[in-house]
Amino acid sequence: MKLGDLQxxxxxxxxxxxxxxxxxxxxxxxxxxxxxxxxxxxxxRNQTELAVRAAADALPTWSQSTPQRRADVLDMIGSELxxxxxxxxxxxxxxxxxxxxxxxxxxxxxxxxxxFFAGEALRIQGELLASVRQGVQVDVTREPVGVVGIIxxxxxxxxxxxxxxxPALAYGNTVVFKPAELVPACGWALAEIISRSGLPxxxxxxxxxSGREVGQTLVDHPLVNALxxxxxxxxxxxxxxxxxxxxxxxxxxxxxxxPLIVLADADLDQAVDCALQGSYFSxxxxxxxxxxxxxxxxxxxxxxxxxxxxxxxLKVGHALERGTEMGPVVDDNQLAxxxxxxxxxxxxxxxxVWGGERLERPTPGHYMSPALFLARPEHRVxxxxxxxxxxxxxxxxxxxxxLALANDTPFGLCAGICTTSLKRAMHFxxxxxxxxxxxxLPTAGVDFHVPFGGRKESSxxxxxxxxxxxxxxxxxxxxxxxx
Ligand code: TXE
Numbered sequence: 001m002k003l004g005d006l007q008x009x010x011x012x013x014x015x016x017x018x019x020x021x022x023x024x025x026x027x028x029x030x031x032x033x034x035x036x037x038x039x040x041x042x043x044x045r046n047q048t049e050l051a052v053r054a055a056a057d058a059l060p061t062w063s064q065s066t067p068q069r070r071a072d073v074l075d076m077i078g079s080e081l082x083x084x085x086x087x088x089x090x091x092x093x094x095x096x097x098x099x100x101x102x103x104x105x106x107x108x109x110x111x112x113x114x115x116f117f118a119g120e121a122l123r124i125q126g127e128l129l130a131s132v133r134q135g136v137q138v139d140v141t142r143e144p145v146g147v148v149g150i151i152x153x154x155x156x157x158x159x160x161x162x163x164x165x166x167p168a169l170a171y172g173n174t175v176v177f178k179p180a181e182l183v184p185a186c187g188w189a190l191a192e193i194i195s196r197s198g199l200p201x202x203x204x205x206x207x208x209x210s211g212r213e214v215g216q217t218l219v220d221h222p223l224v225n226a227l228x229x230x231x232x233x234x235x236x237x238x239x240x241x242x243x244x245x246x247x248x249x250x251x252x253x254x255x256x257x258x259p260l261i262v263l264a265d266a267d268l269d270q271a272v273d274c275a276l277q278g279s280y281f282s283x284x285x286x287x288x289x290x291x292x293x294x295x296x297x298x299x300x301x302x303x304x305x306x307x308x309x310x311x312x313x314l315k316v317g318h319a320l321e322r323g324t325e326m327g328p329v330v331d332d333n334q335l336a337x338x339x340x341x342x343x344x345x346x347x348x349x350x351x352x353v354w355g356g357e358r359l360e361r362p363t364p365g366h367y368m369s370p371a372l373f374l375a376r377p378e379h380r381v382x383x384x385x386x387x388x389x390x391x392x393x394x395x396x397x398x399x400x401x402x403l404a405l406a407n408d409t410p411f412g413l414c415a416g417i418c419t420t421s422l423k424r425a426m427h428f429x430x431x432x433x434x435x436x437x438x439x440x441l442p443t444a445g446v447d448f449h450v451p452f453g454g455r456k457e458s459s460x461x462x463x464x465x466x467x468x469x470x471x472x473x474x475x476x477x478x479x480x481x482x483x
Contacts, residue, residue, distance in 0.1 A: 003088065003091045004093075004094060008185045010185055010188030011040075012208060013192075014051045015054035021042045021043055021208070022042065024039055026038065026040070029095065029097075030327070031093075031361075031365045034363075037095045044209070048213070051176045052218070052221045055204075056146075059144075059146060070169060071122050073197045073198050075114070076197045077111075078112065081107055082108060082115075088158065091185060092157060092158060095157065096155070096157055096183055097330055097365075102282055107158050110161075110162035113159070113162040113166050114162060117166035121170040121171075131480065136480055137481045140477070142171070142474035143474060143475055144473070144475075145225050145226045145249055145473060145474060148173045148175050148227070148473070149227045150168065150178065151211070151218065152177070155282070155287075157183035157186035161177060163448065164228045167472075168228075169204065170473075171473040173226070174203045175203070175204045175205065226251070227239060227249070229253070230254075236254040251472045254287070254457065255457065256288060257385050257410075259415050260275055261416065262275070262293065263418065263419040266299070272310060274442045276314070277442040278445075279293070281444070283330075284370075284387065284391070285330060285388065288414045289444050291391050292409075293393045296399070311370050314370055316361075326389060335358070337386070338387075338390060339368070345380070348380060348381070351373060351374040353393075354369070354370070354371065355389075370389040373390075377408060382394060406432060411454070411458045412435065412456035412457070413458035414436040414437070414438065414444075415432040416442065435452075448465060451464070
């Protein structure tokens with residue numbers, strides 16, 4: 001059976017059983033909208049509550065399981081993801097629209113994430129301290145937070161769920177996972193592997209459906225102790241307000257408007273590569289995408305000319321077609337939003353350099369050409385997250401001006417610089433007001449074993465990934481004992 005080619009009928013996983021939904025929905029292939037990828041079960045409030053109860057009931061068993069058992073479960077999931085990366089990568093490309101190589105790489109990374117947290121389950125640490133009181137011993141230990149609600153976006157349908165689910169389970173929590181409505185088949189394929197990994201029934205549950213009903217039920221449910229969310233700023237804000245009102249732990253990863261600075265001393269070909277990859281690969285649908293290219297005046301025109309040439313030959317097409325460099329936009333709404341921003345940019349007086357048009361391809365899909373504008377800092381195209389293949393160039397007088405422009409944003413996820421000056425690179429790493437910096441690398445493309453997250457409006461709560469994930473998925477207990 002090859003999931004990459006089939007029409008699937010994903011069901012919910014609730015308390016170890018596959019359940020039909022109260023209604024059904026469909027997901028389609030953005031490269032060929034005639035093709036239905038999945039006809040999937042959609043849950044209502046009651047079904048979501050059953051999943052939460054199942055997770056709560058499984059908590060005593062799973063939270064007391066041995067680190068070895070947790071490591072075995074996570075390692076098995078990781079191994080299967082790696083072994084099936086081609087097949088699952090094809091499913092991802094079909095349902096979300098990133099190119100096949102991008103899809104395969106994402107599934108492989110998801111497998112590595114599970115394997116990393118298999119190791120972390122064996123390395124849960126505490127502290128033993130001398131007390132300030134005579135004869136007393138103090139220890140600090142980590143315990144699971146409890147039931148974790150995981151609400152995921154569509155743009156990384158394997159990797160983002162993986163980097164939330166794997167640490168949740170590694171540290172002994174139980175999970176209710178809600179994938180985004182555009183990518184239920186990917187969510188289900190991951191859940192199907194997890195369902196065969198040896199977890200007790202109810203330790204991991206999948207419920208699909210709308211954010212308003214399924215997502216909101218998780219946010220409001222008193223038995224959900226922690227919520228990890230990736231998505232838009234507006235939804236993140238709503239979740240934060242509701243969840244913190246009932247004192248649940250919350251972690252949010254939201255938007256970005258990430259700058260890439262190109263200084264006059266940069267290797268220009270390398271800088272153009274960084275801009276091309278960071279701004280347009282994965283169709284620009286990454287929170288780490290570089291959508292503001294801040295270029296020092298001396299090399300501005302040369303940089304723009306080279307990037308324009310690269311865009312002119314970028315192959316936009318069906319995600320599964322060999323040689324495609326940029327797949328379609330995920331759906332009609334996102335495409336309409338991208339095209340609206342093209343109009344806004346033109347109307348506000350940004351200078352159009354390339355692209356931004358709807359494209360026809362042999363199959364009916366949501367295709368558009370990569371867009372580039374010369375903008376001013378006040379233009380909306382330079383301030384708001386578009387989440388598509390649309391970037392703008394801002395002209396900077398010098399390094400100090402470039403840094404000020406880079407930090408002039410409500411977001412603070414990632415920032416990059418292309419330079420051959422070690423002094424400038426070091427200064428930039430220290431003064432960029434973000435959670436992640438890149439030197440001579442695209443802003444998008446991160447490792448899986450180190451923290452991921454940002455500042456300002458981009459993120460809220462403890463960092464994701466790496467061993468820092470323990471901050472969110474555990475709670476510490478301080479023990480005193482008269483020795
Ligand atoms: O996001 P939402 P959408 C941005 C991007 C995109 C826009 C909309 O600009 O165009 O957001 O995308 C669930 N309670 N990003 O609609 O609505 C929802 O079902 C609980 C940037 O996909 O934030 C889905 O599972 N959950 C971002 C998840 O939240 C709710 C990545 C995300 O959906 C809910 C994705 C509610 N009330 C979108 N409402 C990035 N920067 O990485 C919705 N959801």
